Amino acid sequence: MNIAFSSCPNDTFTFHALVHGKLPDAPEVHVTYADIDQTNYWAAHREGPEVMKISYAALPWVLDHYRLLSCGGALGRGCGPLVLTAEKEHDPSFLSGRTIAVPSDRSTAYLLFRLWTAQKLTENVGEIKIMSFEDIMPAVQTGEVDAGLVIHEARFTYPDYGLHMLQDLGEWWEEDTGLPIPLGAIIAKRSLDHKKVEKWIRESVDYAWEYPEDSREYVMEHSQEMSPNVARQHIDLYVNEFTRDLGEDGFAAIRSFLGRAAEEGLVPAFRMEDV
Template identity: 60%
Template sequence: MRIAYSPCPNDTFVFHAMAHGLIPGTPKLDVMYADIDITNGLAASYDGSESTSREVPDVLKISYAALPYVLDRFALLPCGGALGRGCGPLVLTADASTDAAQLATRTVAVPSERSTAYMLFRLWAAQHVPGGLGRIVVLPFHEIMPAVRDGSVDAGLVIHEARFTYQTYGLHMLADMGVWWEADTGLPIPLGAIIARRSLDGRAISDWIRASVEYAWKYPQASQAYVMAHAQEMDPSVAQQHISLYVNEFTGNLGDSGYQAVYALLNRAADEGLVPHINPEQLRSY
């Protein structure tokens, strides 16, 4: 079975047991490590033809922002993804006096225009930036904080471990998208989804992933070497913070509140014209 997920600590922690043949019944995995922007594009390119079937993995980690475009071909799995509280993207500036309204005339760097982070940023800006956002530039996420620090851009939308390290760049948090979302909706924040081709046995795949999550929780040290091998020179303490934040109860099972959060986010984004509307029944396949 071909699977694609990021080299980030939360994903390698979750899928370690599956990738290493430690979950009974799991087929041998052919793993692609890829940035979520790449997996979003792969999922969108799959049309069921033989050529795209060869090119696109069977199971992928994608942004929830990309989900409405692929739900006819892929099913959302109820486990393995990233959804939680206190884990939202941050808007950072070098000048502590910058306020939200000023972003209407400033340049903001974002990691992708197809990400859940950018979707949340757009929804937040609709409430807090009169007249709309200024110039948006896309940079690899690891380049955003240096660009803000050095004045190449006025603000940056950051994700992943940047939440734990931005102060070392002398930066200031203008807004936390997770805090805003939770205060506005009372719901956890959806970030990354695990999807599988609808032609496959999604229930069995979900069982394998859930077993891999449970193994990771039971034997947290077992995956350490695998996690750090893919953590892009990340400090081990930061990698552990990353795992602790993004791997939580919703990783094991989305549950009612998880599905409610996903639909609330996608429905609000659709109302803003950011994504197509979806039928909520499409979300619960297993």
């Protein structure tokens, strides 16, 4: 079985057992480590491995050919993207007409940002500048952009750049909806036996929790010079009960998020029963 996911600690932790043959009934797995922008592109063009991690924001574009799996992804509370500025700002109106750096224009982070600004701003933001996520905080720090939308471990490291949080978009979403925030989805081509794939992924999550030390070397090998402490924080935040099973709250969050985005014209219309 071919699978693509990122080199981030939550993904390597989650899939360690499946990738390394720790599960007796699972097939041999071949991994492609790819940024979520790449997997979003592959899924939209029906390319890449048969199992992939993509952004929930990209899901409406791919439902004709892929099915959302109920486990392995990233969805939770207290784990949302952040809007950062160089100066300490408290009013969202600061962003009106400003240049904002974002890691992708087809990501959960960006959709959340658009939904939040639609609710909070009376005037539009200015230029949206797509940048690699590791370049965003330095760009805000130097004044190349007025604000940045950051994800992943940046929520732990932004004070190191002297930056300030204008808004935690996950916190806003949870207050506004009472639901967890959907981040990364695991999809599989519709030709696969989805029940079996879900079983293997769920067993891999269980193994990771039962034997956390087994995956340490693998996690750190792919963690892009992240400190062990930050890697551990990353795992603790993004690998949770929704990683093992989305459940009713998880699916409700996905439908709410994508339904609102469709109403705003930010994603294509789709059938709710396909999610």
